[in-house]
Amino acid sequence: xxxxxEKEGDMAREMMKAGxxxxxxxxxxxxxxVPEMAPGMLKIRVLxxxxxxxxxxxxxxxxxxxxxxxxxFHMGHEFCGEVVDPGDSDFRIxxxxxxxxxxxxxxxxxxxxxxxxxxxxxxxxxxxxxxCNGGYAEYFVGKAKNAFRLPDxxxxxxxxxxxxxxxAYHAVRRSRLKWRDKVxxxxxxxxxxLVGGLVRKAGAxxxxxxxxxxxxTGKAREIGDFDVYLDGNxxxxxxxxxxxSEGGFDVVFEAVGAGDALAACMDxxxxxxxxxxxxxxxxxxxxxxxxxxxxxxISLTGSVSCTRKEFEETIGLIAGGVVDVxxxxxxxxxxxxxxxxxxxxxxxxxxxxxxIIRP
Ligand SMILES: [Zn+2]
Ligand SMILES: [Zn+2]
Numbered sequence: 001x002x003x004x005x006e007k008e009g010d011m012a013r014e015m016m017k018a019g020x021x022x023x024x025x026x027x028x029x030x031x032x033x034v035p036e037m038a039p040g041m042l043k044i045r046v047l048x049x050x051x052x053x054x055x056x057x058x059x060x061x062x063x064x065x066x067x068x069x070x071x072x073f074h075m076g077h078e079f080c081g082e083v084v085d086p087g088d089s090d091f092r093i094x095x096x097x098x099x100x101x102x103x104x105x106x107x108x109x110x111x112x113x114x115x116x117x118x119x120x121x122x123x124x125x126x127x128x129x130x131x132c133n134g135g136y137a138e139y140f141v142g143k144a145k146n147a148f149r150l151p152d153x154x155x156x157x158x159x160x161x162x163x164x165x166x167x168a169y170h171a172v173r174r175s176r177l178k179w180r181d182k183v184x185x186x187x188x189x190x191x192x193x194l195v196g197g198l199v200r201k202a203g204a205x206x207x208x209x210x211x212x213x214x215x216x217t218g219k220a221r222e223i224g225d226f227d228v229y230l231d232g233n234x235x236x237x238x239x240x241x242x243x244x245s246e247g248g249f250d251v252v253f254e255a256v257g258a259g260d261a262l263a264a265c266m267d268x269x270x271x272x273x274x275x276x277x278x279x280x281x282x283x284x285x286x287x288x289x290x291x292x293x294x295x296x297x298i299s300l301t302g303s304v305s306c307t308r309k310e311f312e313e314t315i316g317l318i319a320g321g322v323v324d325v326x327x328x329x330x331x332x333x334x335x336x337x338x339x340x341x342x343x344x345x346x347x348x349x350x351x352x353x354x355x356i357i358r359p
């Protein structure tokens with residue numbers, strides 16, 4: 001609810017509740033000013049916001065990615081809401097919209113080619129909720145060009161999974177996956193599982209997951225897209241992978257962002273195969289066995305975010321019932337429990353796969 005706070009000699013500023021990142025592993029629910037409108041912007045009342053692995057990284061570090069401090073910094077880039085002020089845009093009050101977090105410029109060569117995920121301005125880091133305030137609040141103001149109308153068949157909770165699904169969708173489209181290929185996904189988080197779901201639909205003949213524990217595999221086993229689960233910590237994993245795939249996997253997706261996960265990909269991929277790199281590493285460099293890639297002609301394909309067109313297509317995948325993303329949700333919590341949501345996600349015995357916050 002909007003509350004007017006009177007300040008002496010000052011214009012009344014609208015205030016709202018926000019989950020402010022105040023330090024390492026510390027979120028406080030505070031009263032923060034409602035962001036101000038500007039030309040080209042629209043204001044929404046946030047209805048749902050997904051908790052992402054990159055939020056966990058910022059939470060642990062106690063800061064966002066902006067070099068300059070952001071007032072009352074609150075994260076959240078997987079959100080939807082209801083338009084309360086359309087500004088000068090074509091949206092109307094009451095429209096349900098989601099925002100694509102990518103703050104692409106729309107003018108550089110990459111943007112003009114329709115490869116907005118590679119925008120020269122963004123450089124893989126200029127995203128809503130990373131460098132500016134995001135959706136862990138009652139209200140959000142953002143550029144209308146980043147907003148997309150949601151069909152009625154996409155629920156608020158489902159909208160919280162558009163962001164991870166677009167990452168998975170882009171990665172699968174970036175790959176050279178063909179009908180009846182054998183596929184290995186390294187990782188067990190939400191991206192890994194969504195990649196598996198899409199790969200299954202794309203006609204893989206064998207779909208395996210390499211994971212290091214079973215904290216998050218409950219949903220995957222329930223949904224049943226993966227044929228086999230492999231222990232990434234098994235010293236004989238390379239032999240097991242060869243056996244399961246009868247000689248190696250055609251396409252391997254890395255959805256962790258760590259040196260050993262990349263090594264597991266190298267163990268699983270067949271000569272001439274492809275590794276698609278999705279995971280972001282928190283350390284600047286990871287070891288890599290160069291000759292194993294060169295002498296076996298392994299293709300390495302990076303994948304980040306998606307194009308603007310693919311973002312729209314991702315909404316269509318959910319709206320059309322191609323992927324039932326709500327099945328992957330394990331927790332739905334109010335904004336007041338944001339700190340708890342983060343603590344739960346990192347606790348060693350929790351089985352959180354996807355949390356949706358409902359402000
Ligand atoms: Zn995300
Ligand atoms: Zn650009």
